[in-house]
Amino acid sequence: MSLERIRKKIDRIDFEILNLLNERMELGLQTKKLKTVVRDPEREREVISKLRSAAGLSLVSRECIEKLYRGIIAESRRIQSRGPELIGFQGEHGAFGEGAARRFNPDLVPIPCLHFSDVFDGVESGQLEFGIVPVENSLGGPVTLVNEILLETSLKVVGAVRHRVSHCLLALPETKLDEVRTVYSHPQALSQCRGFLARHELENLPYYDTAGAARMLALERPEKAAAIADALCARLYNLAVVQAGIEDHPLNFTRFLVIARPEREATGRKHSIIFSTPHRAGSLSAVLDLFAESKINLTRIESFPYRSDPRCSLFFLDFETPAGRSGAQGILQKVKEKTAMFKHLGSYNEEAGR
Numbered sequence: 001m002s003l004e005r006i007r008k009k010i011d012r013i014d015f016e017i018l019n020l021l022n023e024r025m026e027l028g029l030q031t032k033k034l035k036t037v038v039r040d041p042e043r044e045r046e047v048i049s050k051l052r053s054a055a056g057l058s059l060v061s062r063e064c065i066e067k068l069y070r071g072i073i074a075e076s077r078r079i080q081s082r083g084p085e086l087i088g089f090q091g092e093h094g095a096f097g098e099g100a101a102r103r104f105n106p107d108l109v110p111i112p113c114l115h116f117s118d119v120f121d122g123v124e125s126g127q128l129e130f131g132i133v134p135v136e137n138s139l140g141g142p143v144t145l146v147n148e149i150l151l152e153t154s155l156k157v158v159g160a161v162r163h164r165v166s167h168c169l170l171a172l173p174e175t176k177l178d179e180v181r182t183v184y185s186h187p188q189a190l191s192q193c194r195g196f197l198a199r200h201e202l203e204n205l206p207y208y209d210t211a212g213a214a215r216m217l218a219l220e221r222p223e224k225a226a227a228i229a230d231a232l233c234a235r236l237y238n239l240a241v242v243q244a245g246i247e248d249h250p251l252n253f254t255r256f257l258v259i260a261r262p263e264r265e266a267t268g269r270k271h272s273i274i275f276s277t278p279h280r281a282g283s284l285s286a287v288l289d290l291f292a293e294s295k296i297n298l299t300r301i302e303s304f305p306y307r308s309d310p311r312c313s314l315f316f317l318d319f320e321t322p323a324g325r326s327g328a329q330g331i332l333q334k335v336k337e338k339t340a341m342f343k344h345l346g347s348y349n350e351e352a353g354r
Contacts, residue, residue, distance in 0.1 A: 008173070012218070013038035015238040020091070021072065026111055028076040029086060030127055031182040044073055084109045085129040087258075088119040094211035094233035100163040100256040101132045108352060116146050120153055121257055128184045131259045132161070135316075140188050140251045142302050147316055150257075150345060151274055157346030159258035167193050167247045170214050171226040172237040177242050184213035193228055196246040202226075214239060246354065258348070268349035270299070271322050271328050275339040276312045283338070286316070290334050296321060 001009075032038060048066055055062040055260045087108040089097030097112045111128060113119045123127035135150075150157075165168060167189055171180060182203045183190070190197065190204045207213040207227075214233035217225060226242060227233070234241050256273070277283035291298055300318035323326045328347060336342040 001325045012238060015236075016219070019236065022093075022215045024072070025076055025079050026109065026185075027081055029084065029109060030111070031129055032080045032083075033244075038077050047073065047110075049150075051217060058088070058214065078172065086111050086127070087130040087132055088113045088128040090119055091130050091209040091216050092211035093278065094214060094230055094236045095209060096163060096230055096254060097134065097256065100134075100161045100229060100254070101130075103163065104132065104159055104161050104256075104258055105120070105130075120155065120259070123155055124153070124262070127261065130153075130158070132256050133259065134254050135255050136179035136255050136269045136300070136302070138251060139186070139192055140250055142316075144304065147302070147304060148182055151314065151318075151343065153259070155259040156262050156264060156265045157257045157272050157348055158260045158264055159257070159348045160270065160350035161256045162253050162351065163256055165192070165230050165247070165254050166230070166245055168231045168244045169196075169209075169226050169236070169242040170217065170229055170234050170237075171242045172221060173238070173240045175226070175240060175242065177293050179224060180226045180242070181224040182222070183196055183228055184217065188208045192248060192252060193246050195248040196243075201347055206331070223237075224332060257342050257345075265346060266349075267347050269347075270318060270320065270350050271317050271321065271332070271347050272316070273332070273335065273339075274316050274343045275315055275335060276306050276309070276314050276341040277338070278340050279311050284334070287315075287335055287338050290331060290338070291319060294331050296331060306341075314341075321324050 007312060042289070048069060051065050051069055052062045054336050058065070087101045087105070088111045088266045089095060089101050091097055092112050101108060101110045101188045108130060111122070113122060116133055119131040119133055123131040133146045134143045135146055169177070169180070169183070171174035177200065180202060180204050184207045186209055187206045189210050190206065207216065210227070210229040211233050213227040214229040214237050216333050217227045218239055231241060232240055232292060275287070277287060295320070296319050298317060298319050300316065301315045302316045304316070306312045306314045332344060
């Protein structure tokens, strides 16, 4: 190999080490919730001992490994001692959910979760203080699975973020657009970039997550391949932005809800409810008339099948009041009286998109 190729390989390894170190620190923060003190000398000795034993098969000396890992453990203790709160999002680092989480509160530490259900489970168990999940996209419509989980969970909505989604075509460094033949990404991202992909005759290969596709590209390095993801993924995974803003429609927004346990319930001008109406003519209209009579602005209304009663539909409704929850008590009680099933998800403030 040439010097240049060797150095590029070293660069890739350095980025992978950095990402793994960050993952180790995140796991350290999660272990803090399962123990009474930050420092555990016995565990630290166990870690160092195992690594020193493995050093016999490594080019790195035992002394170097011990020094390196004592530094890593000290940094993990420092981060744990700060006691930052955690917010879970679905996907890998660099996902749009992480961007929305950082906009909601930059002091929270975003923790990746494989599935939406893992976000809810993490908050319910206390492993995470908050979770952030998408409920609707301006182009793709509602995220049905998340809305179904919201019906069953005891968690409360404590915030919302309307997050701009701008897709980039990412590839390995020095890759040119005319060299790309296949593109990996989440099916919804591929759909939102359909025009760009068609113009360049690129093959679509669905992947479970936009950021996951970018990470896979960096690690596995498939030939003539690219990924569609947020520009942040280029920095995280040492990729190049071949072309930015490739989505078909520039006004592409995803609305995320922030969830937390009931004791963290917030108050704000925006309110989310789920309800079903009696199976008779005019029952939905009677509920909506309550908002019209009270001059309350509805900002979202969606219907979904109600699995517990196939004859009925569930309605997800958002509205705004001048005051917080106290200003909504009257309308909430009136709606509850006219519905067959009623659930108040929370009163919160929402950050507008940009």
